[in-house]
Amino acid sequence: MVGGSYAGLQAVASARESGFGGRVTLITAEDHPPYQRPPLSKAYLLGKVAEDALPLRAESFYRDAAIDLVTGCRVSHLDPVRRTITCGQDRPMPFDALVIACGARARRLAVPGAELDGVVVLRDLADARALRERLTAATSVLIVGGGYIGLEVAASAASLGKPVVVLEAGPRLLARAVPPQISDHLVRLHRRRGVTIRLGTGLDRLDGEGGRVVRAMGSDGARYPCDLVVVGVGAVPNVDFAQACGLATPAGIAIDAFCRTGMEGVYAAGDCTVQPNAFADSPLRLECVQNAMDQGRSAGAAVAGRPEPCPGIPRFWSDQFDAKLQSVGLSAGSDLSVSRGSSEEGRFSLFHFRQGHLRAVDSVNRPGDQIIGRRFLAAGLSPTPDQARDPAFDLRTLLPVS
Numbered sequence: 001m002v003g004g005s006y007a008g009l010q011a012v013a014s015a016r017e018s019g020f021g022g023r024v025t026l027i028t029a030e031d032h033p034p035y036q037r038p039p040l041s042k043a044y045l046l047g048k049v050a051e052d053a054l055p056l057r058a059e060s061f062y063r064d065a066a067i068d069l070v071t072g073c074r075v076s077h078l079d080p081v082r083r084t085i086t087c088g089q090d091r092p093m094p095f096d097a098l099v100i101a102c103g104a105r106a107r108r109l110a111v112p113g114a115e116l117d118g119v120v121v122l123r124d125l126a127d128a129r130a131l132r133e134r135l136t137a138a139t140s141v142l143i144v145g146g147g148y149i150g151l152e153v154a155a156s157a158a159s160l161g162k163p164v165v166v167l168e169a170g171p172r173l174l175a176r177a178v179p180p181q182i183s184d185h186l187v188r189l190h191r192r193r194g195v196t197i198r199l200g201t202g203l204d205r206l207d208g209e210g211g212r213v214v215r216a217m218g219s220d221g222a223r224y225p226c227d228l229v230v231v232g233v234g235a236v237p238n239v240d241f242a243q244a245c246g247l248a249t250p251a252g253i254a255i256d257a258f259c260r261t262g263m264e265g266v267y268a269a270g271d272c273t274v275q276p277n278a279f280a281d282s283p284l285r286l287e288c289v290q291n292a293m294d295q296g297r298s299a300g301a302a303v304a305g306r307p308e309p310c311p312g313i314p315r316f317w318s319d320q321f322d323a324k325l326q327s328v329g330l331s332a333g334s335d336l337s338v339s340r341g342s343s344e345e346g347r348f349s350l351f352h353f354r355q356g357h358l359r360a361v362d363s364v365n366r367p368g369d370q371i372i373g374r375r376f377l378a379a380g381l382s383p384t385p386d387q388a389r390d391p392a393f394d395l396r397t398l399l400p401v402s
């Protein structure tokens with residue numbers, strides 16, 4: 001298994017749970033065993049989670065499951081004929097089955113000044129350590145990108161009392177993941193907490209003094225003084241060695257419902273993959289923990305000779321200030337959205353329908369609606385839009401007794 005995060009770790013665990021008795025090696029380019037990533041932009045930055053609480057599994061897990069964990073090893077080559085992988089100058093390692101779960105990396109900005117000291121990205125623990133340290137010293141923070149990273153870091157930095165400006169090139173926040181009503185709610189939430197949000201504004205240039213960033217020039221012509229710039233403009237799948245042997249395009253490694261690639265005995269899982277999904281009209285790359293774990297489970301089972309399809313119900317969540325944002329399904333492509341609860345009170349859900357059938361639920365501080373939404377989608381059932389918008393109607397009565 002190549003890649004030591006949620007997908008790779010789940011793949012080794014599931015291979016063992018499904019009865020795989022052969023030798024299992026989990027290879028990760030990072031220097032640490034697999035760890036939790038969601039806290040890195042939130043509780044970890046706020047100093048509320050210590051590093052020793054981050055590992056996903058205790059050391060005993062690897063020992064007990066007889067998993068060889070190899071850290072600090074970046075696979076650079078896959079030989080499909082000899083069926084070997086190679087890390088740099090090391091000797092090629094043979095495999096009978098391979099799971100590629102190399103994830104994604106932060107996209108870098110291509111603007112003058114992007115290489116200045118004080119311009120950072122956030123993807124892994126090393127990034128988070130550096131950001132946490134810089135955040136303590138920062139006097140004014142500029143965030144480029146109003147996606148998950150940008151907004152979570154903005155909320156953390158503002159909670160630490162730092163002045164924060166977010167530049168979002170698109171017309172609304174988090175446009176890739178949520179519908180306009182949620183974007184509008186997030187703008188109001190962040191502004192109320194003192195974050196300056198500039199929509200439709202990209203970054204033209206960063207200026208430095210003595211090699212350190214001191215100011216940004218926005219595409220709106222304004223100057224933004226800053227001594228810390230956090231770039232959160234998306235992620236690029238890590239497909240280098242897979243692409244070199246024809247398994248991937250720059251968009252990702254194409255897999256089927258069982259996480260099989262085009263090569264016999266080679267599977268892929270997580271942020272580096274593109275997979276058909278019942279909620280989308282064409283195969284897509286889903287960047288979230290739940291998808292990485294679902295695909296890892298499916299890939300591990302396949303390695304053990306017990307293939308199981310991926311459930312493929314997308315789920316996302318994000319915490320920003322006191323808002324818990326959760327989504328299940330995909331709202332893109334829906335033709336009707338109805339609201340349950342109240343945006344003014346900061347507790348509401350949007351139920352999205354296509355041709356009268358439920359496709360997705362987005363919630364702010366209504367976790368119960370998410371549980372119900374998940375159950376509807378898993379069962380292929382749907383409330384009517386009128387039932388969904390009526391807070392007095394108990395949606396659970398429409399579900400089979402569990």
Ligand code: NAD
Pocket residue numbers: 041104144145146147148149150152167168169170173174175176201202203231232233234235287288316317318319
């Ligand atoms: P993203 O795709 O969620 O958001 C990037 C944002 O940057 C978009 O809104 C885009 O319009 C904007 N943008 C792009 N270029 C820009 C520019 N030049 N100037 C200004 N804005 C620009 O990506 P992200 O926020 O960087 O997140 C990276 C990865 O981390 C993703 O895989 C994401 O799913 C993951 N992540 C997820 C969570 C979560 O699920 N809660 C939290 C953190 C990170």
